[in-house]
Amino acid sequence: MLLQSTTNPLIDLSRKTNGTQDRAEFAKHVADGLSQHPKKLSSRYFYDAKGSKLFQQIMDLPEYYLTRAEYSLMQRHRSAMVRAFAAGGFFHLVDLGAGDALKTKLLLQELERQQKPFDYVPMDISGSAMQELSKDLQQAHPDLHVQAVVAEYITGLQWLEQHLTERKVVLFLGSNIGNFEREEGLEFISQIRRHLQPGDLFLLGVDLTKDPDIILAAYNDASGVTAAFNLNLLERINRELGGNFDLDDFKHFALYDPQLGVMKSFLVSQCEQEVYLEANQARYSFAAWEAIHTESSHKYTLPQATEMGRSAGFELVTSYLDEKGGFADMLFKAI
Template identity: 60%
Template sequence: MIELSRKLDGSNDTETFARDVAEGLSQHQKTLPSRYFYDAAGSRLFQEIMALPEYYLTRCEFKVLTENRQEIARHFAKDSFFHLIDLGAGDALKTKILLRELDRQQSSFDYVPVDISGDAMRQLSSSLQQEMPAVRVQAVVGEYFPALEWLHENKPERKVVLFLGSNIGNFKPDEGRNFLKTICSYLNPGDKLLLGVDLRKDPDTILSAYNDTSGVTAEFNLNLLRRINAELGGEFDIAQFQHYPIYNPQEGVMRSFLVSRKEQEVYIRDTGRTFHFDAWEAIHTENSHKYSMQQVEELGKACGFRVETLFQDVACRFADVLFTVT
């Protein structure tokens, strides 16, 4: 059964988008929020990225979930109904591994994918209706916290939250702690969180994953400027910007930038402003933090969770950590 969709937007409307862009480009060190990567074109490009040979993250997590799906499903079910809440669901390629296993085990649950992309939620709901018609789906279009607040107020049953794909790495450390603390605040003792975490490894392996030889990641980053042009009346000359990634192994953080190839002025209609770029000035677009397992355990403890169990690939490149609310 598909129930599409409850819309809790407020984050990707034009007015908010324009305000966030103006704020980011007005800073001394320019930034653009990474959440705006995912329009329809951005979502398609990210699916291409996940299939790239350099992008190990998806393959590692796919393997972890596939090899441990029966045990993960048993941890989730516990013989009682629960809401399976998938934050940033996208196409749910990896989540479907668990959905099929939960369906096979005849677990009592419903699936609540949450994403700011309405296109992604419509496509996901349609595919699930075809692939797993017995699974009840209620897709939510909007930001994570309004969705969790709505579920907390209206759905008293047990909850299992998924935050897969190492998305926690996109936050700064203090932001990541605040994010997990907020998630915990909407859960009850015994509720669970399955958190995907990219682990520290050979820096060259990490850098290659964000700078593939075919240039798909560069197009994904540049698409943020195309979206500003299309939706906000921006006048970015895409050819005059380049993708630039860098990994700091001491901090364990991968950073992505868009660099202006020349001195230029860019007008953006919906901000009512023109923004100046020096030659080789950078716009910071994304962080991706890599963790040690000690950092993961300490992060969970600081946010009100304890580690229930840990699932990793053989090479220990990626982990899906199952936390329980204490």
């Protein structure tokens, strides 16, 4: 039996009510990142409205195997997943970094089909993504109780602990964990654990190590959508912080290190240049071929990911794999 209610208004914890603070935070991040050697910008700023749309196009690319692998894995195992989630009765299904929840929707359908009692709490830093998802779910699942939260992961987790009292099943899908450096990934999963109770469940989507050529192509597609997604970070800085980046002077570059199991993306300055940022009233200089690191995507082996979960205070319940064995959704229980 599902809760008889529809979608609530968004809870916005992104401090958008004080837009100047939001902008100031972004401006400070860019100032810090572009003053460092080597330069870097965080991938969390990829997802403005345009970035979220571009990411949806990336998920449809022939080279971008990750979404299809996790989607087919979900189709394959959703019935068993739902039984495992619902074994303890009512629960909050919390979706961290939900985006368009493409794969979670398979779980929602299955949960409804099996008539399990739950509500759905998608969380994402992207307000536009949460608005669209709420609207979408209202039409597709009118009886489902949905509470979308616009928040940075940690803020969202704090809200979760303070406001949701029942058992929780937390999803962190799409290999989002890969965007953290290894130690940060462990620290992040430990933070998730600290906001949960023993017995709560955690489903972690992990892209497993595989043929380096397959991985490289996924982040360097032939049609250039990933390049546009990466370059949108500079466009966003121009739009929101009054920057004057000339996008033609930068190129997307991606490489995979098969020993460290990490994919890295950069924006490379193709000439010596200076960029001005109105928000900081400052200039940032680039040498010819100087690079800004914009994203890491770490790949794991199953034992590495199991160990990360264990070190964070979880025990592995089971790993659901896609048919090629290249992607895993790993179900952990908080101990």
